[in-house]
Amino acid sequence: MLEIRMFGGFSIRNKGADISESINRSKRLRAMLAYLIANAGREVSQSELIDALWSEEEIENPANTLKTILHRLRSALSGLGLRNAASCVSYKRGAYAWTPCVPSFVDAHEFDRLCAEADASAEDDEQRTLLYVRAAELYKGGFLPKNAHDSWVVPLDGYYRSKFVGAVCFAADYLLAAGRAADAIPLCRNGIKIEPYEEHFHACLIRALVDAGHQQQALEHYDYVTELFFSKFGVNLSRELAELYKEVVKSSKNTESNLSVIIDDLKEDSADAGCFYCEYEPFRTIYRLEARAAARSGQVVYICLLTLSDAKGKKPKERIFARSMERLRGTVMRTLRHGDLFTRYSVNQYLVMLPATSFESGNMVMRRVSDTFRRENPRAPVILSYTLQPIVPAAFDAGGADEWQAQPSYRTRL
Numbered sequence: 388m389l390e391i392r393m394f395g396g397f398s399i400r401n402k403g404a405d406i407s408e409s410i411n412r413s414k415r416l417r418a419m420l421a422y423l424i425a426n427a428g429r430e431v432s433q434s435e436l437i438d439a440l441w442s443e444e445e446i447e448n449p450a451n452t453l454k455t456i457l458h459r460l461r462s463a464l465s466g467l468g469l470r471n472a473a474s475c476v477s478y479k480r481g482a483y484a485w486t487p488c489v490p491s492f493v494d495a496h497e498f499d500r501l502c503a504e505a506d507a508s509a510e511d512d513e514q515r516t517l518l519y520v521r522a523a524e525l526y527k528g529g530f531l532p533k534n535a536h537d538s539w540v541v542p543l544d545g546y547y548r549s550k551f552v553g554a555v556c557f558a559a560d561y562l563l564a565a566g567r568a569a570d571a572i573p574l575c576r577n578g579i580k581i582e583p584y585e586e587h588f589h590a591c592l593i594r595a596l597v598d599a600g601h602q603q604q605a606l607e608h609y610d611y612v613t614e615l616f617f618s619k620f621g622v623n624l625s626r627e628l629a630e631l632y633k634e635v636v637k638s639s640k641n642t643e644s645n646l647s648v649i650i651d652d653l654k655e656d657s658a659d660a661g662c663f664y665c666e667y668e669p670f671r672t673i674y675r676l677e678a679r680a681a682a683r684s685g686q687v688v689y690i691c692l693l694t695l696s697d698a699k700g701k702k703p704k705e706r707i708f709a710r711s712m713e714r715l716r717g718t719v720m721r722t723l724r725h726g727d728l729f730t731r732y733s734v735n736q737y738l739v740m741l742p743a744t745s746f747e748s749g750n751m752v753m754r755r756v757s758d759t760f761r762r763e764n765p766r767a768p769v770i771l772s773y774t775l776q777p778i779v780p781a782a783f784d785a786g787g788a789d790e791w792q793a794q795p796s797y798r799t800r801l
Contacts, residue, residue, distance in 0.1 A: 389467070389491035394498070394547070395528030397421055401467040401489070409463050411533065415440055416463065418534055419456050423476060423485040424493060425543065430482035442538040457483070495547065498525045502550050516561045519554035520574060526551045528581055552578075552585055559591040568598035584619065586612075590628055597635055605635045613666050617731055618709060629668050662723035664716070670730035670738065677742060678778050688778045689749040691739040692732065693719070693756070695769045708735045711769045718760045723752065740778075749775055 392398040397417055398407035410417050422439050423431060437449045446452060461473040469475070471488045505518035529535060530544040555578040562571040575592035582588065589612045596605035609632050665673075677688045695711050712735060719729055719737060732738040741749045753773050760771055 389487055389489050391424060391491060391493045393421060393493065393495045393531055394526050395532065397531055397533065399467070401469060404466060404468040406463055406466040409466065414534065415456055416460055418537060420460055421531055421534065422539060423483060425495065427485045427493070427496070430484045433481050433483070436483055439539045494525045495530065498522050498547065502554060505554070512561050516558045519558040523551060523554050523558065523574065523577065526581065552582060556587050563591060563594055563598065568595040571595040572599060583615065586625060586628065590631055593631055593635065602635060609635065610666060617734060632668055661720040662725065662727045662729060664720060665728065665730055667730050667732065670728065673728060674740065674778065677740065681778055686743065687745065689741045689744055689746065690776055690778055691741060691749065691753050692774045693737040693739060694772050695735045696772065697769060707768060711764070711767050714764055715760055715771070718763060719756055722756045722759050746775070
């Protein structure tokens with residue numbers, strides 16, 4: 388059987404014969420063959436094929452060029468070891484067609500068939516899920532990625548990507564609802580491998596890991612996806628994932644009667660870990676606790692926002708800020724006290740909490756961070772600035788915030 392793959396790359400082979408390399412060496416050769424296969428079952432006019440191959444280019448005598456490509460294509464197909472390989476691409480009355488002389492399997496066509504059959508099984512969720520899972524296994528990535536910018540490839544790529552995401556989401560939701568977390572885990576992992584920024588895939592994986600009893604893996608994946616979305620988009624995760632995180636934390640502990648065991652579990656692995664870093668969700672919880680404590684004790688706790696920007700005060704380019712943010716994280720961790728706390732707030736910002744400090748000492752500490760960062764990274768094309776402000780106590784949130792905000796606030800750019 389002739390096996391043709393179009394997801395994640397283009398390949399064509401017949402038993403032991405594989406001509407993928409020779410086809411892929413030429414963009415036009417690959418595009419012509421792929422277009423005819425994608426439109427299998429109908430004749431493609433010469434003008435349509437010319438528009439597909441040279442949609443944004445002017446070319447002299449395209450009809451002759453097309454015939455030259457056809458000759459090269461038929462020559463390449465002969466390498467499949469088929470008796471009538473040249474007839475796989477027919478040319479009659481000014482029209483071209485894909486007419487394989489042996490049975491063939493095309494992953495995109497089979498994917499379409501399975502999705503259509505699944506869509507028609509709307510009243511049988513079990514059968515629909517089974518078909519969607521089989522379809523998802525065929526999808527190995529974008530449709531013809533080496534021709535991703537061709538005008539005819541773009542809509543097909545979007546269509547297949549959308550069908551894949553919908554198939555995985557439906558199947559994962561069904562498997563979780565049916566209590567089949569073990570089946571949902573590999574499905575979600577495969578989905579994330581192909582579409583790493585589809586948030587619902589991550590949510591389903593975390594829930595599946597929890598349901599399967601792998602709470603620690605679920606927490607680790609939450610940390611991973613938080614950093615992933617920060618690094619790529621500079622955004623916090625949705626409320627759905629934040630709420631899911633709380634559920635994971637609640638379910639991650641078994642009943643324990645020995646308090647010393649719990650205390651031992653609460654301890655840090657190292658006493659020399661530097662300033663404490665945590666994700667934004669627990670940071671927000673600690674902030675609220677400190678605001679309540681400040682209202683009761685009258686002690687001021689300061690919050691500092693560290694921001695990296697370029698010389699024009701704008702967000703640096705992704706490659707630059709990713710490296711600079713990692714270096715700034717190390718500077719903060721080494722420079723601040725063990726009792727201080729920080730988190731990543733956005734793609735180019737850290738948020739620092741300074742308990743038991745005054746405005747003067749807090750400002751001095753942040754200047755030390757700035758000076759250290761600049762000394763350690765003298766050639767970094769970024770500017771570090773910070774804003775320092777006291778926490779608003781919970782007791783004053785409703786009506787007395789103006790009085791509290793009158794305390795010193797500081798903004799500087801270094």
